[in-house]
Amino acid sequence: MRAVRIDEFGGPEVLVPVEVPDPVAGPGQVLVRIAAAGVNRADALVRAGVYHRAGRPPLIPGVEASGVVEAVGEGVTGVRAGQRVMALDGVNAPGFYAELAVVPAERVTVLPEGVELTQAATLPVAWLSAWYCLLRLAKVTEGDTVLVKAAASGVGSAAVQIAAGAGARVIASAGSAEKTAWAAGFGARDTLDTSAHPDDAEVDEVLRLTGGRGADIVLDTVGGPAFARSLREVGHGGRVVALANVALEPSVVDTRDFYPKNASVLGFQLTNLQIHGYDPRADLRELAERVAAGRYRVPVEAVFPLERARAAHERLERREHRGKIVLAVQDGA
Template sequence: MRAVRIEEFGGPEVLVPVEVPDPVAGPGQVLVRVVAAGVNRVDALVRAGVYHRAGRPPLIPGVEAAGTVAAVGEGVTGIAVGQRVMALDGVDSPGFYAELAVVPAERVTVLPDGVELTEAATLPVAWLSAWYCLRRLARVTKDDTVVVKAAASGVGSAAVQIAADAGAHVIAIAGSPEKTAWAAEFGAGSIIDTSVHPDDAEVDEVLRLTGGRGADVVLDTVGGRAFGRSLREIGHGGRVVALANVALEPSTVDTRDFYPKNASVLGFQLTNLQIHGYDPRADLRELAEGVAAGTYRVPVETVFPLVRARAAHERLEQRDNRGKIVLKVAES
């Protein structure tokens, strides 16, 4: 089969198209014929050799995909050959930048009608992360004001829609007028352009928009110095959910920014949840049903063929994409 492999850690140039043997589904596993694979920041971290759970090259990256079932292993029930599915896997096993991938059955979710496979390939990481953070951890309600950082990213654009669908007032933070306007199209009631309100001015603007009260929930998708600002933006009894550190820099925290408010700091890491027994299928089914019903729109910015995985990573690392980047592996 065709695949793209990391031959050594480094920049996008280390992503090399190769031919490798077809995998075979073992007991409890599903063989997925991949149609599309999502491109995520974790893929870039694995490629660079800075992700804590990455193995050693050669590695096939890719942690989310959609396609059809090619075969099922012994003991697998509820999944049949030919069904349209989305799949999620950890980074410590062969990934989805390939025509075929073997996945544990509990990480394969059958898709409802009405969801395109290119869209479905973006749900298991960015959308599931936003869903779990807002619905399961922060427990967002219609009475909440929710701040979403990097609101034009894959996670951010999902989070804006999920929070808005829950009835919350969403304050979307992004780095340009184009990105903030785009976030507004997905349901943000207020926007903050960090090219106009950088650093501490961002905090002041959140406080102004909330009448000095602060937000009920801040979804921090950036980390680094931005995390300290998130703590200052939260109000009494609020919740800060940290799900990434794309800044790749330490976060300096002043505990006085959150403990006097009786606020909570909640951490999220999808791979760690799976290690500790989280079964994502029910949440992914609910998300997919929302997409099928038109409740959620899945923005796919750019689709690259599999052999251009290098170009997809270069686009990702420019950090100005709106919505998700996808690799097209085969026709559906």
């Protein structure tokens, strides 16, 4: 089968198209013929050798995909050959930058009609992360004010819609006026251009927009110094959810910025959640059903053929994209 493999850690140039043997489904596993694979920040970290579960080369990256079930192994129930599915596996790292992948059955979710395979390839990581952080951890409710950082990203654009759909007032924060305007189209009431309000000015603007109260929920998808600002931007009894550190920098915080407000700091890491027993299928089914019903829009900015995975990673790392980047593994995906 065709695949893209990393034989040594490095930049996007180490993503090399190769031919490798077809995998075979074992007991409890599902063999999926991949239609499309989502491109994520975690993939770039794996490629660079700085992801905590990167393993050692040679390896095939990719932790989310959509496709059609080719075969099922012994003991598998609830899914059968020919069904359209989405797959997630940050635990075993099967490598979805490939035509075929073997996945544990509990990481495969059957798709409802009305969800395109290209859209479905973006749901298991970015959308599920936004869903879990807002609905399960922060417990967003109608009337909450939610600050979404990096709102033009895959997670951010999903979070804007999920929070707005729950009846929250959303403040969409991003690094340019163009990105914030784009994110506003998904239901944000207010926007914050961080290029015009750097560092402490960002905190001041959040406080101004909230009448000095601060946000009820801050979804911090950036990390590093931005996390310290998130603690200052959250209001009394609020919740800060930290789910990434794309800045790849330490977060130096002053506990006085949050404990006097009785604020909560919540951490989220999808791979670790799975390791400790989280079964994503129920959440992914509900999420996909809402997409199928038209309640959420799934923005896919760019689709690259599998062999151009290097170009997809180069675009990802320029941070110019809005929404998601996808690799089309099969024609028509």
